[in-house]
Amino acid sequence: MAGPSPWATHLSHAGPCSLAALRTAWLRYPNLLRRYLFSTDHKVIGLQYAFTSLFFLLVGFSLAVLIRWQQAYAGQPLPLLTLLVGEVNAPGGIMLPEFYNQLGAMHGTIMVFLGVVPLAVGAFGNYLVPLQIGAPDMAFPRLNLASYWFYAAGGVVMLASFFVPGGAAMSGWTSYPPLADFAPQGQTWWLAGMLLLVLSSLLGAVNFITTIVQLRAPGMTWFRLPFFVWTQLITSFLLLLAFPALQAAAILQGMDRLAGTSFFLPSGLMVGGQAVDVAGGGSALLWQHLFWFLAHPEVYVLVLPAMGIVAEIIANNSRKPVFGYRLMVYSIFVLGFLSFTVWAHHMYLTGMGTTISAIFQATTMIISIPSVIVLSALVLSLHGGSIRFNTPMLFALAFLPMFGIGGLTGLPLGLAATDIPLHDTNYVVGHFHYLVAPGTIFALFAGIYHWFPKITGRMMNETLGRLHFAGSLVTMNLIFFPMLMQGMAGVNRRLWDGGAIYQHAEPVLYLNVPMAHAAFGLALVQVFFIVNLFMSLKGGRRVTANPWEATTLEWAAPTPPRAHGNFDELPRVYRGPYEYSVPGMDVDFLPQHVPDAKAGA
Amino acid sequence: MIEWLGMPVGASAHAVEVDRLMALVHWLMLVMFVGWSTYFTYVLVRFRRGRNPRASYHGVRSRWSTWAEAGVLVSEVVLLVFFAIPFWSRQVDALPAEQGSTVVRVVAEQFAWNVHYPGPDGVFGRTSSDLVSADNPLGLDRRDPAGRDDLTLVNELNLPVGRPAIIWLSTKDVIHSFALPQMRVKQDAIPGVLQPVWFTPSETGQWEIVCAQLCGLAHFRMRGIYRIQTPDEFQAWLAEEAKYLPAY
Amino acid sequence: MEIPYTSEPRPDTGLTNPKIGIWLFLASEVMLFGSLFSAYALLRMGAETWPDQSAVLSVPLATLNTVILIVSSATIVLALAAVRAGRIDAYRRFMGLTILGGAAFLVVKAFEYSDKFAQGLVPATDNFLALYFTLTGLHALHVVGGLVVNLYLWGPGVRMWRTDPARFTGRIEVAGLYWHFVDVVWIFLFPVLYLL
Numbered sequence A: 001m002a003g004p005s006p007w008a009t010h011l012s013h014a015g016p017c018s019l020a021a022l023r024t025a026w027l028r029y030p031n032l033l034r035r036y037l038f039s040t041d042h043k044v045i046g047l048q049y050a051f052t053s054l055f056f057l058l059v060g061f062s063l064a065v066l067i068r069w070q071q072a073y074a075g076q077p078l079p080l081l082t083l084l085v086g087e088v089n090a091p092g093g094i095m096l097p098e099f100y101n102q103l104g105a106m107h108g109t110i111m112v113f114l115g116v117v118p119l120a121v122g123a124f125g126n127y128l129v130p131l132q133i134g135a136p137d138m139a140f141p142r143l144n145l146a147s148y149w150f151y152a153a154g155g156v157v158m159l160a161s162f163f164v165p166g167g168a169a170m171s172g173w174t175s176y177p178p179l180a181d182f183a184p185q186g187q188t189w190w191l192a193g194m195l196l197l198v199l200s201s202l203l204g205a206v207n208f209i210t211t212i213v214q215l216r217a218p219g220m221t222w223f224r225l226p227f228f229v230w231t232q233l234i235t236s237f238l239l240l241l242a243f244p245a246l247q248a249a250a251i252l253q254g255m256d257r258l259a260g261t262s263f264f265l266p267s268g269l270m271v272g273g274q275a276v277d278v279a280g281g282g283s284a285l286l287w288q289h290l291f292w293f294l295a296h297p298e299v300y301v302l303v304l305p306a307m308g309i310v311a312e313i314i315a316n317n318s319r320k321p322v323f324g325y326r327l328m329v330y331s332i333f334v335l336g337f338l339s340f341t342v343w344a345h346h347m348y349l350t351g352m353g354t355t356i357s358a359i360f361q362a363t364t365m366i367i368s369i370p371s372v373i374v375l376s377a378l379v380l381s382l383h384g385g386s387i388r389f390n391t392p393m394l395f396a397l398a399f400l401p402m403f404g405i406g407g408l409t410g411l412p413l414g415l416a417a418t419d420i421p422l423h424d425t426n427y428v429v430g431h432f433h434y435l436v437a438p439g440t441i442f443a444l445f446a447g448i449y450h451w452f453p454k455i456t457g458r459m460m461n462e463t464l465g466r467l468h469f470a471g472s473l474v475t476m477n478l479i480f481f482p483m484l485m486q487g488m489a490g491v492n493r494r495l496w497d498g499g500a501i502y503q504h505a506e507p508v509l510y511l512n513v514p515m516a517h518a519a520f521g522l523a524l525v526q527v528f529f530i531v532n533l534f535m536s537l538k539g540g541r542r543v544t545a546n547p548w549e550a551t552t553l554e555w556a557a558p559t560p561p562r563a564h565g566n567f568d569e570l571p572r573v574y575r576g577p578y579e580y581s582v583p584g585m586d587v588d589f590l591p592q593h594v595p596d597a598k599a600g601a
Numbered sequence B: 001m002i003e004w005l006g007m008p009v010g011a012s013a014h015a016v017e018v019d020r021l022m023a024l025v026h027w028l029m030l031v032m033f034v035g036w037s038t039y040f041t042y043v044l045v046r047f048r049r050g051r052n053p054r055a056s057y058h059g060v061r062s063r064w065s066t067w068a069e070a071g072v073l074v075s076e077v078v079l080l081v082f083f084a085i086p087f088w089s090r091q092v093d094a095l096p097a098e099q100g101s102t103v104v105r106v107v108a109e110q111f112a113w114n115v116h117y118p119g120p121d122g123v124f125g126r127t128s129s130d131l132v133s134a135d136n137p138l139g140l141d142r143r144d145p146a147g148r149d150d151l152t153l154v155n156e157l158n159l160p161v162g163r164p165a166i167i168w169l170s171t172k173d174v175i176h177s178f179a180l181p182q183m184r185v186k187q188d189a190i191p192g193v194l195q196p197v198w199f200t201p202s203e204t205g206q207w208e209i210v211c212a213q214l215c216g217l218a219h220f221r222m223r224g225i226y227r228i229q230t231p232d233e234f235q236a237w238l239a240e241e242a243k244y245l246p247a248y
Numbered sequence C: 001m002e003i004p005y006t007s008e009p010r011p012d013t014g015l016t017n018p019k020i021g022i023w024l025f026l027a028s029e030v031m032l033f034g035s036l037f038s039a040y041a042l043l044r045m046g047a048e049t050w051p052d053q054s055a056v057l058s059v060p061l062a063t064l065n066t067v068i069l070i071v072s073s074a075t076i077v078l079a080l081a082a083v084r085a086g087r088i089d090a091y092r093r094f095m096g097l098t099i100l101g102g103a104a105f106l107v108v109k110a111f112e113y114s115d116k117f118a119q120g121l122v123p124a125t126d127n128f129l130a131l132y133f134t135l136t137g138l139h140a141l142h143v144v145g146g147l148v149v150n151l152y153l154w155g156p157g158v159r160m161w162r163t164d165p166a167r168f169t170g171r172i173e174v175a176g177l178y179w180h181f182v183d184v185v186w187i188f189l190f191p192v193l194y195l196l
């Protein structure tokens, strides 16, 4: 990692953060490794998660840019490509389908399991949950450390798989057998990586739930928890109870690949005209049920923490309490429960009878209601506010309509009849990218801009932030809206040539070119962010402990919070999380830990 | 609405229903999106700091949002109960009688669609994996009396218009997905499962069979041709093809 | 700063952190084995033929193993009772017995496995054996995990008794819960794989 480490700010609580300071610190603390690499402090682990997951987001994004380039210019040689990805993957500058399929599968996997979830839960959750509930640390600091290292190991395994013979996994992030059973070695690496990641999530989930149940500060009753903490709690339950299904599935697929079993292989398979030499009797659909039993709850894992971040930022920057706090909490409970009951809406076209499909269509429609409630509540929260449009707020606000488009496009997919033409088309790809990219990723950006001053004591640059915001908003829509149009026209996903071979794709094929350019544009505007992030570490405007005049407990801790312990003295909580603009007060915010309303200032 | 969505032409009897539901959902989505966006824009302008320096602790008090949410729920229930579920039980779940329908087998493999007609006797000949070879991808047993008149083709499917078509779908190797966009038909071909799909073509034309499920390296070009012909053309075509049958 | 409630319960929840932690962990384990049992049910229901399980596997050995595990579950309860009563040598005796039980279970299991292998019965033979080896193999891994923890608590870990007896007692309780869980999984595996 180039530039000074942000952990450097933890070295001394007051001292300036510079390379020189780092050097003296190194001399002072010969066991730096133990302090900053194997620390059990939730804040250090949170930052480790943050940087690792940002790195993986960047990797996942690079793969996506290659995907977009390929779909626009399939078959056209680009010598630079050979330089980038090697002769094996793109001989003569032409990307091989083998490699294209690796890009798709690994982009999905990396974004979901190594990028967004670790950033949303591992980084934001880890750093903020103990602070927001007024705890000195997580309940199990050493498990926390283990969780990070399992995650890092999983990431290394996944990245390494690109370099094994045959390349990385290439059967989609969904890894449907029999295809995945027959795929080259990379698939085994994928399974091993997934098992490590599952382990990491399980440890994390146990830790989060225990922390939230046990370590709330005195006075921090359940309904005084910031909404963000609620989202982390539900998310942890989803991780805890849904991931084991994938764990089981990965074990079974591993057995199929390594021990020659046929859990997912029915009798009588023939590949390339040759009978497959296995016992048979397995079921290909078994995998799909196990996979989606995890993967549907997983999509709410992607979005719940994002909703939490957005709620915090909207309350803070509209200077008023969120609308319907309790209703929002109940809604995400319902969302959590229901998310275990909709998985087969990914499988309508596997041959489903009326009864089963009716059940899953009904649960799918029902689950959209709590999302509508939460989103409406967030929009309504703005009513009567005094809205500050700073960078975090811009990202948080943009989350709402973007999530709206993504969520609404889920409805035609959720009705089995309209899923017939849309299933496995780019409409699906557009649907979920609206939720995860300008949705979740925007929320995560918002979170980074918002909590950066707490972590470092410095502000990020506002101009660069706005450029980053505007650029990302425009380019993201230019990439993902055309996907919806292409999908409606019947263009499938996962096509090496972007659909060029198909007649029905012809009317919308031209869109691939602007989509590719927009992807390059999106990459370019990220430079504003990366520059801003590293520049502000050293050169950002210095701020006090509570620059946003916020009410929740993390802002009551010193900036940066104390290593091992967070607070100078554990806080006591007197009220709910969003007491902004309380009538009859001079200042417009009343922090949770301040005993007397008059002392609010 | 349906014209704006840019779907491919709908050329089967049930396409109308699918498209109607598609249009209805998209109307619902549009109304919701425009409604919320308008309100959203309004609050952003009205309650910006410059205009409203002091926030109100209580915010909105009216209950209309509850009504809006209830409205969404009701619309979804209507779409589900009156459109989506009946459609499925009528169209997807219930097969028409084999008499009066054109019955075809389609066997997917990496990366081709093998099409099998039962011939004039209406009975599919025996197939066996032992007989599978490059020029007999279906492993059809031509010595079986029922199999002598069977037609087999690769990546080519012909069907008469106006008559239900039943397609028995299966796959030899991995999962594929048999999609006829203009028929509003898509069905995964799952190994080990024999799955029927049916539809009634309502317009003649020539289009493409699409593989919709990632099935390996050449997934992107696992394409076939299908033709919806007039009954006469179809009969003529059958007769023409029968001429090339091997003699036994 | 110390993490509160590691050994004394939080008043309003009435629980210690490790106890909540282990229950959550076990909940996820239930989902893991639950998924595998569902896989078993689905594959067996869809199968054209299914071997006579009790003829393929050795019911007597499995019965023996069931008894061994149940006994070791009892001894770990006694070990906990001994710790609570402050009798640390009784604790070590009972924990030792628990460890022996776990080890004996694995030895019997190893016999069963090698017998199957000798007959040429391997996971690839058919789906029943595939499930048998996968499920019992995963269970055996859980036994190994439990053994490692129990060995630690029996050996070096016992030092904590002198410095922090409350926390040590909590650890034994948690280890006991885990060990019971391993036992319960086996009690499901035994009829499902050997008898049904």
Ligand code: HEA
Pocket (backbone or CB within 6 Å): A174, A299, A300, A302, A303, A345, A346, A364, A365, A367, A368, A369, A371, A372, A375, A376, A379, A400, A401, A403, A404, A405, A406, A407, A408, A410, A411, A413, A414, A415, A419, A422, A423, A424, A428, A431, A432, A435, A436, A440, B032, B033, B036, B037, B040
């Ligand atoms: C964050 C991730 C996320 C979220 C939240 C959702 C939410 C939903 N998803 Fe989606 N989905 C995915 C990620 C997600 N999905 C992914 C990754 C896939 C593909 C996997 C693959 O195949 O690879 C997928 C696929 C997928 C399918 C399978 C499609 C197919 O393969 O054919 C279906 C079908 O039912 C579906 C439905 C839904 C529904 C009904 C919701 C509902 O919960 C949505 C409810 C939300 C709303 C209805 C929005 C309401 C909000 C407003 C109205 C506010 C508007 C505000 C303003 C304008 C200011 N999704």
Ligand code: HEA
Pocket (backbone or CB within 6 Å): A051, A054, A055, A057, A058, A061, A064, A065, A067, A068, A104, A105, A107, A108, A109, A111, A112, A116, A171, A172, A173, A174, A302, A429, A433, A436, A437, A438, A441, A476, A479, A493, A494, A495, A519, A522, A526, A529, A530, A533
């Ligand atoms: C969380 C999940 C997630 C996210 C965020 C994204 C983000 C993006 N995705 Fe993707 N995508 C998936 C999950 C996700 N995707 C999945 C599951 C699939 C299906 C795979 C399959 O078919 O099996 C898929 C498939 C998929 C496809 C279809 C491939 C195909 O069908 O063959 C495409 C094509 O354009 C695509 C593009 C993009 C683009 C352009 C982005 C962009 O929005 C990316 C934006 C990213 C950033 C803006 C990164 C910001 C980070 C930084 C700037 C880092 C800074 C670093 C430091 C400071 C160190 N994705």
Ligand code: CUA
Pocket (backbone or CB within 6 Å): B109, B110, B111, B175, B176, B177, B211, B212, B213, B214, B215, B216, B218, B219, B220, B222
């Ligand atoms: Cu066959 Cu894709």
Ligand SMILES: [Cu+2]
Pocket (backbone or CB within 6 Å): A295, A296, A299, A342, A343, A345, A346
């Ligand atoms: Cu889903």
